[in-house]
Amino acid sequence: MQSLNQFTLTEAVKESFKTEEGSRLKFLLETFIEHLHDYTRETNLTHQEWMGVLNFLYDCGKISTPERHEFILLSDVLGFSALVDMINTRGGATEGSNLGPFYLDDAPVKNLGDDLATGREGVIVMAKGTVRDILGKPLAGAIIDTWQADATGTYPIQEQERGQDKYDLRGKFTTNERGEYWYTTVLPKPYTVPYDGPVGDLLRAGNRHAWRAAHLHFIIRAAGYRDITTEVFFANTDYIDNDAVFGVRKSLIAALKPVKKGQDLGVSVQRQPDAMFEFEFVLAPE
Amino acid sequence: MQSLNQFTLTEAVKESFKTEEGSRLKFLLETFIEHLHDYTRETNLTHQEWMGVLNFLYDCGKISTPERHEFILLSDVLGFSALVDMINTRGGATEGSNLGPFYLDDAPVKNLGDDLATGREGVIVMAKGTVRDILGKPLAGAIIDTWQADATGTYPIQEQERGQDKYDLRGKFTTNERGEYWYTTVLPKPYTVPYDGPVGDLLRAGNRHAWRAAHLHFIIRAAGYRDITTEVFFANTDYIDNDAVFGVRKSLIAALKPVKKGQDLGVSVQRQPDAMFEFEFVLAPE
Numbered sequence: 376m377q378s379l380n381q382f383t384l385t386e387a388v389k390e391s392f393k394t395e396e397g398s399r400l401k402f403l404l405e406t407f408i409e410h411l412h413d414y415t416r417e418t419n420l421t422h423q424e425w426m427g428v429l430n431f432l433y434d435c436g437k438i439s440t441p442e443r444h445e446f447i448l449l450s451d452v453l454g455f456s457a458l459v460d461m462i463n464t465r466g467g468a469t470e471g472s473n474l475g476p477f478y479l480d481d482a483p484v485k486n487l488g489d490d491l492a493t494g495r496e497g498v499i500v501m502a503k504g505t506v507r508d509i510l511g512k513p514l515a516g517a518i519i520d521t522w523q524a525d526a527t528g529t530y531p532i533q534e535q536e537r538g539q540d541k542y543d544l545r546g547k548f549t550t551n552e553r554g555e556y557w558y559t560t561v562l563p564k565p566y567t568v569p570y571d572g573p574v575g576d577l578l579r580a581g582n583r584h585a586w587r588a589a590h591l592h593f594i595i596r597a598a599g600y601r602d603i604t605t606e607v608f609f610a611n612t613d614y615i616d617n618d619a620v621f622g623v624r625k626s627l628i629a630a631l632k633p634v635k636k637g638q639d640l641g642v643s644v645q646r647q648p649d650a651m652f653e654f655e656f657v658l659a660p661e
Numbered sequence: 662m663q664s665l666n667q668f669t670l671t672e673a674v675k676e677s678f679k680t681e682e683g684s685r686l687k688f689l690l691e692t693f694i695e696h697l698h699d700y701t702r703e704t705n706l707t708h709q710e711w712m713g714v715l716n717f718l719y720d721c722g723k724i725s726t727p728e729r730h731e732f733i734l735l736s737d738v739l740g741f742s743a744l745v746d747m748i749n750t751r752g753g754a755t756e757g758s759n760l761g762p763f764y765l766d767d768a769p770v771k772n773l774g775d776d777l778a779t780g781r782e783g784v785i786v787m788a789k790g791t792v793r794d795i796l797g798k799p800l801a802g803a804i805i806d807t808w809q810a811d812a813t814g815t816y817p818i819q820e821q822e823r824g825q826d827k828y829d830l831r832g833k834f835t836t837n838e839r840g841e842y843w844y845t846t847v848l849p850k851p852y853t854v855p856y857d858g859p860v861g862d863l864l865r866a867g868n869r870h871a872w873r874a875a876h877l878h879f880i881i882r883a884a885g886y887r888d889i890t891t892e893v894f895f896a897n898t899d900y901i902d903n904d905a906v907f908g909v910r911k912s913l914i915a916a917l918k919p920v921k922k923g924q925d926l927g928v929s930v931q932r933q934p935d936a937m938f939e940f941e942f943v944l945a946p947e
Binding site: 378379381385387388391393394402403404406407408412414415418419421422429430432433436437439445450454455456457458459461580581583617621624625 | 673699705742
C-alpha cells in the first residue's frame with residue numbers, strides 16, 4: 376500500500392500516466408503536474424481557493440461559444456499567448472503576435488494598390504513594404520493576408536447584424552517580383568477585449584483595463600518559408616505601452632508619416648492617403 | 662516603450678495586475694503567472710500544443726453541467742484535489758480526502774444503530790468508532806454525515822430516473838456521550854469516475870483506468886472543531902493501490918473483520934452484520 380503525502384503524491388500522479396518513454400506527451404504532462412503541485416504547495420492553497428479556481432474555469436466554459444473562446448482570452452490577458460508567440464519566433468524573422476478571434480481563412484483576393492477601406496471614413500493610410508527572407512532576399516509571390524478593425528475599433532464581422540459584410544476590411548495581397556506590397560486602408564482604432572465574462576472579472580480584480588493598442592493583423596506566407604502570424608502597431612498611439620494582451624513588440628511598431636497632396640508615392644493607389652507607413656516582413660525557412 | 666521578450670514578459674504581466682500590496686490575491690496571481698510562464702518556457706510550447714490545451718479546457722466547459730463539474734474531475738485525476746486535501750489536514754487530525762460530486766447537505770437524521778442499507782442486498786457491515794479531539798478526548802454530540810455507493814458501485818442519487826430515492830444510503834448520526842457512533846450499511850463497490858468526456862480522453866491518453874477504490878464518504882462536525890471531509894477505504898480491496906483520484910491514504914484504510922452469528926457486538930443494531938470495521942475520527946480545534 377502506497378502511503379502518499381503531499382510530497383510523494385507528485386511522483387505518484389506522474390507515474391499514474393503510462394505514456395511512451397521519452398515522448399513529448401510524457402514531458403508535457405509531467406512538467407505540468409510538477410508545476411501544478413509546486414504551485415499548490417507554495418501557496419498552501421485552501422479548499423475555498425481551490426474551488427474558486429475550478430469554478431472560474433467552469434464559468435469560462437459556460438460563456439464560451441464557437442465565436443467566443445474565453446480560454447484564449449484568458450491566455451491572452453495572462454501573457455500565455457504572447458509568450459508562446461515569442462518562443463516560436465525564429466531568429467531573424469519578424470516577431471509573432473496574437474492571431475485574435477476574427478481571422479477568416481477565405482478573405483477576398485486583392486490587387487496591389489487596392490483600397491481596403493472602400494467608402495469608410497477615417498484617416499486613410501498607405502501600407503507599404505517588402506517581404507524578405509532572413510538573408511534579405513525579396514520574396515516574390517508571398518501572400519499578405521490582412522484583417523483589421525475600422526476607425527471606431529470594430530471588425531465588420533462583429534457588425535453583421537447591422538448589415539456589414541464580414542469580408543470587409545480584409546484581403547489577400549500578393550507581393551510583386553521585387554517582393555513589394557502596398558495598399559490603402561483606414562487607420563484602425565483601439566478596442567476592448569470582451570470583459571463581460573470571467574476574464575473581465577479577473578481584469579477588474581487586478582485593476583486592469585481591457586484595451587488593445589490599435590493594430591493591423593497579418594499572416595504572411597511564402598512557399599518554402601514558415602508562416603508568420605503577427606500584428607503591426609503605430610508609434611505614439613494609445614495603449615502602446617500597456618496593451619491588454621501583451622501583443623506589442625518594439626519591432627512591430629510602425630511610424631506613420633503624413634502624405635502631402637501631390638506627393639510622389641512611388642506606386643499607384645486607388646485612393647489618396649492621408650498618411651503612410653512602411654513595414655518589412657521577414658520570413659525564416661521552413 | 663517597453664521592449665518585451667520571453668524573459669521580461671513575465672514581470673510585465675505580473676505588474677499589469679494592480680492588486681493590493683501583500684494581499685493573498687496578489688500572491689496567488691503572481692505565483693500562478695510565474696509557474697504558467699516557466700512551464701511554457703521549459704517546454705518550448707508550440708502554437709499547436711497551446712491551442713490543444715485551450716481547446717481541452719473549452720471541451721471541459723462544454724460537457725460541464727451543474728451536476729457534472731468536469732474541472733473538479735480534472736483536478737481529481739491530476740492529484741490537485743488530493744494535494745489540497747493533504748495540505749489542509751491539521752496535524753494530529755484525521756486526514757482529509759475527496760468530497761466527490763454526490764454530497765447533499767440535507768441528509769436524513771438517523772439514530773445510532775440504524776441500518777442505512779434498508780432492504781438492500783450485499784455484504785452488511787457495521788461501522789463503529791469514536792470521534793475524538795487531537796488530545797484524545799471523546800466528542801459527544803459530534804455529527805457523522807455519511808454517504809456512499811451501493812453494492813453495485815452506484816449512488817442512489819444517480820438512479821433517480823429508475824425510482825431510487827436520492828436520500829437513500831446517506832444519513833447524519835450524532836455521537837453519544839462517550840463520543841461513539843455505530844450503524845450498519847451495505848459494503849460499497851468500486852465505481853468509475855465519468856470517462857466519456859475530455860478527462861476520460863486524458864485518462865486514455867495516459868493508459869490510466871477510471872476506477873475508484875470502494876469507500877464511504879464522511880464529513881465530521883463538532884462545535885469548536887474544524888470540519889473534516891474524508892473517506893474510509895477497506896484493506897485489500899480493488900484499486901486500493903491505484904485509486905483514480907488519489908483519495909486513498911494509509912490512515913484512512915479500515916480492516917473488515919467477519920462477524921460470527923451470535924457474536925456480542927457491544928452495541929445494539931437493527932440489522933445483523935456480516936462484517937464490521939472500527940474507525941476513529943480525530944478533529945482539530947478551529
